[in-house]
Amino acid sequence: MNEILFLIHILVVILFLFVALRLGKNYLLVFAAILALIANLFVIKQIDLFTKTVTATDVFIIGAIFSQNLLQEYFGKEIAIKTIKITFFSMLFF
Incomplete structure (x- = not known):
């Protein structure tokens, strides 16, 4: 049962990734930060x-x-570095 939920979870995250990519770089940036924050919550x-x-x-x-x-491939290295910084500081202060 866990395996099926895991595969469904992967598909949902990939679907939201491509939707965020389609909406633009800011959506993808925020989605990366949210994923990192959620991962920090579920680490236990x-x-x-x-x-x-x-x-x-x-x-x-x-x-x-x-x-x-995806951010680096589609929008350049600068936005990828900005995403890493925003994700780091959001994880640091959350």
């Missing part, structure tokens, strides 16, 4: 997945990294 929660014990943040962290990669 552990789940059993494919006979391994993992944290529940894996999808969120991969989504945040993928969104930063």
